[in-house]
Amino acid sequence: MNLVNIFLAIPVLVFVLIPFLKVKGTGIVVFLAVISNILLSGYFALQALSGLVIEFSFPGSLVTGPVNLRIDALSGWFIMIINFVFLTGGFYGLSYLKAYHQQKNNLRMHGIVFLLIHSALISLCVVQNSIVFLISWEIMALSGSLAVMFEHEKMAAIKAGQNYLIQSHFSILFLMIGFIWVAFKTGSYDFAAITTYSAANPGGIGLVLFLCFFIAFAIKAGFVPFHTWLPYAHPAAPSHISGIMSGVMIKIGIFGMLRMITLIKCDYYSIGLIILTFSVISGLYGVMLAIMQHNLKKLLAYHSIENIGIIGMGIGIGCIGLGNGNYLLASLGFAGGLLHTLNHALFKSLLFFTSGNVYQATHTLHIEHLGGLIKKMPQTALLFLIAAIAISGIPPFNGFISEFIIYSGFYNWMQGSLLGPLMAIIFSVLALVLIGGLAMLCFTKAFGIVFLGNARHQFHHEIKEVPFLQLLPLYLIAFFIVLIGVFPQFFLNTLSQPVQLFTGMPAQTVIPFQEKIGDILGPVTAGTWIFILIIAATFIGRKVMTRNQKVVIGPTWGCGYVAPTEKQQYTAGSFVRAYGKLFKPFLSVTKTEKEVHGIFPTGGSYETHFYDSLEKYLIDNPIAAYKWLLGRFSFLQNGRLQFYILYGIVFIAAVICVPLIYDQVVLFIEFIKQI
């Protein structure tokens, strides 16, 4: 009880303190506050992960009713992920924000917002009361949009923040509908009411209720077609915030979905199919668009959508397993989804942090202007490479492990399925394989163009590696990426409690989770180790055999041409040109071209702009139509004060008159009914 109060008191205390602190002190105080909250919540989370359910109850207020807190294994897992990303992100942010030390008030504001996001996220994981949940959600949305608008002198940042704010409120709208619906029917704002209500009304009701929550959480998580805010918000935010947003803030959508799965009792099979469909589309669409992006952080943002798709596939097959009563399938699905949540939080935050390093060194994120950074920033390059391989799902890193579990789930589901599910499986597997291949195309492009070759642009300042303190948290993340890749058993054992939350406790009838996962993953880990040994052996062999051989340094083979310039290198655009042509129907690219011609040629130009076609049809066109509709009434807003006073009088008169004529109207309607 006391510890919860301390948890809430720390941010409040810091907010009071911040105006009296120097800017340098603000950062440290905020970071310390985050750390103490991490320790507090981590203490409970670790207990929860070992199977203990911790509950607190507060009397609450007249409006909310009693407020219960409940930390179960699922909350514990997400709290640990959130804490890890905030720990590394906060530490990274301390060094990252040094470049902005002159914007004193902005930094203070940012510190407050940072702490608020952390507290709100942790609260969302534990709160069991829908009104308090909505308030925390709103705090997260508001502070998130302020964090996105950190560089508010840039138009793009303001727009991204607004976009995020509006779409977040759509998400809140759907949440409210869901919560109010349940509260209206049961009279309680406690989450337990959702369970009782859906259990009492079997059939379609639970499904519709779930869909309501699904849309709300899908907007947050960035499922296609609710993803359009995400590719704006992530690039506009400062890099540590991008990492946190992509690493954990969108994951709270996944958490919400999982929480609703545990709460709502309905047809899990249909839920599973719905989630699977959305996930497959998100995964493919995300990566397909990511490839075409030339802004490094925007590219990563689209990859978040892709990875949310992969997580969703895990959750989807988990639900299907629940619906079928196939507990192995259910555990594989949920374990894969939850592990991929952690994995994505790790490699995506690492990617965002390293691209932050690139941004600070070069002041650009346009990958066509970059190149050859591996020689100037070798450590950043190495870290980016590790994360890039991990996100492509390639062994020996962590992405492979979770994708392997999801594949195992699919192939497990296959046995004894009927025709319909089989088609779903084969196309999902097809999608997952394509996602892997496309991610590889995308990250070979990103890494190859940004870090390899020669510099494509002459910068007028020296490009150098960021200080070691800024790299330190990144090494920590990389360490975990490798650790999960080569030693996944530990993490999966931790996952056994969260997974059992879904699969129920038929532990005595079925083989325990650890053993099942051990059977599946043990040999993969062994294979990974053998693979690492082979690589090491080949390296040693190569070293021994080439020790006496001559090494000559020469120019790159230029087909006889001896003076190639850096402009003749392959660009990101040309690297994906063949892909762009093949996938043209799904992509919308506008080209403006001015050819060079004539005897005395003047300058030519070639520009391509890339746009999200779903955004055009789902967001831009409806908004344009809505604007057109409202435009019809623009005569009302004619700028004349007299008219505005008249509107006021008309309105007041109407308000007074309605009750007067109300009886007449009722009479009239009765009269019509009688006829």
Place this chain on the structure above:
Amino acid sequence: MLSLILIIVAAAFFTGVILRVKSIASGRKGPGIFQPLKDVARLFKKGVVYSETTSFIFQIAPTIYFSSVVMAMLVVPFGQSKGFVSFNGDFIFFAYVLGLGKFFSIISAMDTGSSFEGMGASREALYSMFAEPAFFILMGSIALLTGFTSFQEMFAAFHIGSYISYALAILGTFVLMMVAMVENSRMPIDDPKTHLELTMVHEVMILDNSGFDLGLILTAGYLKFAIYGALVVNMFIGMFPYQYSIPMFFVIQLVLATGVGLIESFMARFRMSHNAQFIFVLTSVSLLIFFGVLLILGKFA
């Protein structure tokens, strides 16, 4: 373990046989069957030239590429004897381990800063992306048919129950061989003997590699051919006793090598811009296999 030895032996002659068939078909005397091995042995003894543009990526990439192929080789079984590593879902591991090698060979090509090699890298990334679904659906279909998910168990149980499975095996052979062609960059997707950098895929990626590293890449290529050949053999031998299956292994590998040689002698390479579509057609062929499996299992009823 047996598969390991067999694959290494097959790799030793596979590429040589292709070269020999091509030389006979074009009426030349041609090199001996073991010429590719001699080439590699020579390369292993030579010094290296590194481009000044390159970084450590370029130096470690061939090693990782080679290791990934060796690891993939350890997974492949032979009939009733398991591969060195064998577990449920090992074919996923197989494909993804090869993926690491591919990742490094692509970025090592981009490390040179040459536009030729960038072009090759771009093509390689695109083609391998399209080839992978075919492999996964093929293996998924066999997994569905047999109820197992490891290479050895799937192949062992492939032909129990119905003879139609042999028809599927033939289709599967086509898919696997075409995937092998893509992976090894041979005709009709890529022409290893072309002399123009613009028309190459794999060759252009390794333009700057030399000495020991080039030797590793070539060896990996020979092994890859034999690995896919071994997979094809596995589609047919099932649980045959060794006295039949081992000769069959060499006969099938020989037939495949001859076939590749003949194709390369009498066919032109596909248009580069149509390659991707062609490769994706493989996916539909493997979908056909999937429907075949559905038919056998009576799922349409």
